[in-house]
Amino acid sequence: MRKFIALLVVMALIIGAMAGCATKTSQKEQQPSQEAQQPTQPQVTIKFWQAGGDTAGAAEKMSELIKKFEEKHPNIKVEYMAIPWAEEPHNKFQTAIVSGEVADLLIVGSPFDHVLASSGAIIPLDQFIDEELKKDLMDVFSREGIYHGKNKDLDGKLISIPMFGDVRTIVYNKDIFKKAGVPEPTESWTLEEFKQNALKLTKDGVYGFGTSGRYASQWLPFVWDKGGEILNQEMTEATITTPEWKEAWEYYIELINKASMPGSVNVNLAEIQKLFAQEKVAMFVTTQDYVEELMKDPNLKDKIGVGQMPHDKYQTAFAGADVFVITKQSKHPKEAWELLRFLVSTENQLEYCKTVGFLPAVKSAASDPYFTNDPVKKGFLQALEHGKFYVKSDKANGITTILRAEIQNAITGKKSVQKALEDAKQAIDLLLNS
Amino acid sequence: MKKLLLYLILTLIAFLMLSPLLWMVSTSLSKDSVIVSTSLIPKEFTLENYVKAWNFPRIFNKDVTFGTFFLNSIIVTVCLVIGGLFFDSLAGYVLARKDFPGRSLFFYAALITLMIPFYVTAIPMFLIVKGLGWINTYQGLIVPFLSSGFGIYMFKQYFQTIPIELEEAAKIDGYSDFWIYARVIVPLAKPAFATMGILKFLWSWNMFFWPLIVTTDIKMKVLQLGLTMFRGLNVTQWGLLTAGMTMATLPTILVYLLFQRYFTSGLIAGSLKG
Amino acid sequence: MIVTNRKEKVGYYLFLLPAYLIFAVFIFWPVVHSLYLSFFKYNIVTITSPQFVGLRNYLYLLKDEVFWISCKNTLFFVIGTVPVKMFLGLLAAMLLNRKDLKFKAFYRTCFYIPVVVSMVAISIVWMLLFNPGPNGVVNILLSKFGIQPLGWIADSKLALPTVMLLVIWKDLGYIMVIYLAGLMAIPDEIYEAVALDPVSSWQKFWYITWPLLKPTTIFILITQVIDSFQVFTPIYVMTEGGPGYSSTTIVNYLYDKGFREYEMGIACAVAYLLFVVLLVLTILQNKLSKAEEVSYD
Incomplete structure (x- = not known):
């Protein structure tokens, strides 16, 4: 008998615990419907x-x-x-x-x-x-x-x-440009000019172009500039083993290795922003909302300039x-x-x-x-x-992961650019057809 | 001399263990959060980050502050600790003491639950919770985790160390199994309960992924989710983030300090003596 | 064992009922459902109902190089953390178990505090400390000692070890406490028995302490191996698997497939392979412990 009572207690506790919770929700759910019924007009x-x-x-x-x-x-x-x-x-x-x-x-x-x-x-x-x-x-x-x-x-x-x-475009520190004697970006500067400026600005603990290999938004415009696209029109196949892609990646890798801070291969974007705020980065690619934040800093307010992406063939910006x-x-x-x-x-x-x-x-x-x-x-x-805009495939997330990994492999020198692109293509194609 | 060296080494290790947390607290108390300092003492002391962090959720809903998240975390944690200890110890008791068909099957089933990556079960689990209408409710956060294989295993091991003679005496006097469990075993296993209680507390307080997928209403968010708010897509507010993390961490340290004296003794037999 | 009748035995199941009811609904059924889904193409974005594809998801994994890299990384992570954690944890426990030591509680608390902090929070702190850029706290400190800054999470060779350092740091106290409990459970008489013999403390450890700690060691080994195979949060927060795939682990791969690419079928297949590996490993470890006549059951 005692045991029976004990078991009843156990069961009651379980049921009580669940029912107690359940009533709480049903009350919650009822509230909005009551409110909705009040007006006479169909709501x-x-x-x-x-x-x-x-x-x-x-x-x-x-x-x-x-x-x-x-x-x-x-x-x-x-x-x-x-x-x-x-x-x-x-x-x-x-x-x-x-x-x-x-x-x-x-x-x-x-x-x-x-x-x-x-x-x-x-x-x-x-x-x-x-x-x-x-x-x-x-x-x-x-x-x-x-x-x-x-x-x-x-x-x-x-x-x-x-x-x-x-949209992401070039944001720069006018002060650093002036001190280094580098002309400020023009609306029509070329990729070569951009690279030369970034290299010239990199000295005395300042990095010319703060960037990160973690985000496609940082390097895709250089690919787009040459007419490169991630996928074909039908979105069935990667089109990244072209000479345009190779050239663009090589260009970006030179930038990241020579004009960006150590660890740029996988750094968080917030870190670049912080360095820019500390005036240790001369240029970076960012969105307008962050610049609005920076403008609140009285020390930086007058130094910030907004430039256009450098371009040779097609002018684009990651939007x-x-x-x-x-x-x-x-x-x-x-x-x-x-x-x-x-x-x-x-x-x-x-x-x-x-x-x-x-x-x-x-x-x-x-x-x-x-x-x-x-x-x-x-x-x-x-x-x-x-x-x-970025590639509009339903596999966009998977493509991002693959491209990120392979460009990082190329930046760290683990693979040649050619090999990284080939491997990325193979992986993307597998993904698209899985 | 040798002794002094030992103290020196131990103090150094203790410092290494604590310094990342001290740094977190220091950053949260510092005025300028843009420039990271290497110092463990804030240069310009301010509580501003805490006030801002506390009120930050109001951006999304005027009635919600960090206090709401605290309350939710407390409710979820208390239910999970009390309910979990009860369910696990009940099962642990019969597995430790009784012989019945399927006993080892039940035991291995409990062990197997430890081997299943949570991500294996997440989606079907979500569908079940959804089917029960438990999205954005406390029971959705609590019920799926009310029992744990680890708890059952720990209790079973601990109960086996309690001399069986006491139970046999009670049994001869005609007491039921549940009476024996409640009046003999539970009082004797206080250290095990304290130990599992702390572990369950830490686990519940720090859980992240499940609340992430079963709560969409800001009023139902727990602390660990609240912290993610400070990490926007483009801008991370380190000062607020470290302040929030400090607030979320403080209770775990307090609970540990309060109950730690039971903790070690509970582990002595609990996990070890087979 | 107390003699029982059949009616009482039915009662035992009622003791098990609450816990196992929850297991059944929220773990075992989802596991079966996941196994079922692992034979389907089930992309919750692109198709509304799962399509049966047989073993195709498993074949996909065999073909996907990233899956193999993630397996290799996970294995590296397990081998590189579990023994280190256990060695350091035991060492800390031995040091703190000395009878003549003062402030024991203080040291124990300091060592244990990292355990109670949430992994999400501490990973963020770690990420800031081991930042490879000019703001990295650890690099700034190293440079004060004249040491060249290191790449940490941005170096494909160091990314995973940096995460491993975090995990070792965080779990050390937990393992220490369990070992400490094991050490305290060893009766003093055993040591007293050899106190008069000329044995070194190393011999005392090797012939008395270590064998008596075996059940503790096996318990820690089994639970830590299971845990470590499922490492996810610190990597998710700190490196997102990069650079390259150098810190991608199995569960990170699973997360990417399931919750970023929405390929639930493939994710379930990954989970199943992981599950089988863990099951086999646990059975092996359990057998091993039984063979040494220390019962785990």
Whole structure:
């Protein structure tokens, strides 16, 4: 008998533990639905998730804009959530899609929109877009937002519209240039001039060009300059064993070995930024939001210059955008579009970009004096005109890993450039056809 | 002389063991976080980083501070420690003391759980938790880890060192197995409970990957996830990060200091005597 | 063993029920499900339902050079950390077990503190300390002694050893404490018995202490080998597997495949191979300990 009671206690404890937790959630889940029932008008609740939004004040500003939107559209209620980059929001969206719980409207980092398009998780935006926005959208974005790939339903369709864009270009310290007697970058400097300057600037504990072999964004523009591409048009095969690639990698490896600090082969980007802030790096490639941070330093403020990427053949700059997509699972795509359209209006674009320090998606906002009167912002906007996005394959992450490893092998001299490229091609091809 | 050398060596090792952490604390208390100092004493002392770090989550949600993450970590950890000790010791007890069909099968099953990389089970596990509607809930964070093969193994080993005569006496008096477990075994195994308690505490407090995938709501985040907020895509705020890390580390050190006297004695028999 | 009837035996299972119910739902079923998935092409991005591909995922691994590099690196990591950790841990325990030593608790606490810190946090600290650039704290300190700065996490030969240094540093205290417990469990009488004989302390260690510590050693060896084969977090935080693939380990490879490339089928296949290796190793170690007449069970 005693034993029986004891066992009952055990079981009761287990059940209690689980039930106790369970009731807590059910209460939680009920709360929003009660709120939703109050208004008399038919209410629509849309979910809106943003990947990132971790720049200072960004999520707050977004919430503010959403509030304005809700006031304008009393029948639409928005549940907004920002997921910091460090938590790998794309993975979260992916799992949410698999489990059928994804939000109506997402902001994702490009080229993840193209990955989602390949799996048919999002819908085309051509059906919603108005002429005004079509014309107003910056050229780079209307170019890069068109899907081409294996999902034939979306081929040639516009799948995403940015909330904001970013671009990486040369940022330099005018002071160091002056002291070394090196002319400041011009808009049309060549790769050779760039290299010579970087080498000349490297002395007395200063490094001419701080860069890192960990990020494709650091070296891809040199490949693009020569017309090199990672994949063929059909995205079935790597096209990296060309002379252009070899030449570009050799060029970059010389730069990294001779003009960058020790350990550049696998250094964290934050470290280069820190060195630049310490005035130990003369030039580096970075995004505008970091420059905005640097400008807060009174010592650096007047020394910072923004230049264009050096180029011989094709001028490019590594660009990206945080783009809106509307999910296929959404039951309220129209309302999701309403919110999207509201957020890319000139006024809201300006307001948001002023807070986060990124570049706007529409020309009408970009032509505002706020951007045109500021040499830093102007420099970045100019670079964005030549912006080019990273490879839009659904295997982009795998390709990144392979290219990173192989360029690092080439930088450390573990492999010859030719061999590294061949091995990378073999690995990418295997990946693409797996 | 020889003795002095020993103290010198031990003190040097102790310093080497602590210096990275001292450096972390020092950086968190320093004013300028852009330039990394090699000194273990902050040059310009400030608590600014702590205040900023504490309020940092408000960027995402006005009602959330670092305190929210603390509370979540505490809830998850307390449930995992208490529930885990109970479940593991129950199983450990019968595996140590009783003979029944499938006993070694159960024992090896517990050992096998130690050999399975978490990443093997992560996706199906996520799907189960999702199916139960436990995403963004405490039970989603807690229930899957309420029992551990390591705990069962440790308790079994420890219980085997307790003289069986006590139990036999209770048994003859007609007490049930659960009574014996609760009134005889548990009081005698306090060191084992303290040891496993500390280990479970550390493990729960420091877990990272699982909370990362089962919580999306900022209100449900635990401390270790909170730390990731300071590492933006382009800008890392080292001062805030080290302040946050110091805050997240302090409780683990405190708990260890408070319970350490049980700790060693618990390990004596727990893991060792077969 | 106490005589029991059948009804009581049913009760035993109820003791096991809570723990094993959780194992069943959250470990064993997922493991079976993963095995099943390892025979499928299951990319959670590009396809909605898994397609059966037989052994293709396993064949892919055989062909993928990176997988082999990650196996080699993992093996290097295990061999380079486990014995070192165990040797240093034992040494620390021997030093701190001396009867005539003062401040024992203080030293023990200092040695143990790295164990309680989260791996994520400490990896970030380590990354800053072993930064190869001009800001690297360790390099700055070395240069004060006139030593040339080293490449640490940026050097393909040093990246993995730097991570190993972190792991040794972090786990040393844990192993020390377990050895200390083992040492304290050895009755003083055993040493007293030989106190009058002219034996060196080395002989005392080799013929008395070491054999008596065998169960401890085996326990540590088995759990540490299992743990070390699954190393992930410090590498994920510090090097992301680079430079090249020089610090990519099996679980890093698995993570890349599963959670960056979304190839769940391949990731499950990797996990299974790792699982089988660990299972075999544990059984071997267990057999070894049994053969030496020290029961592990």
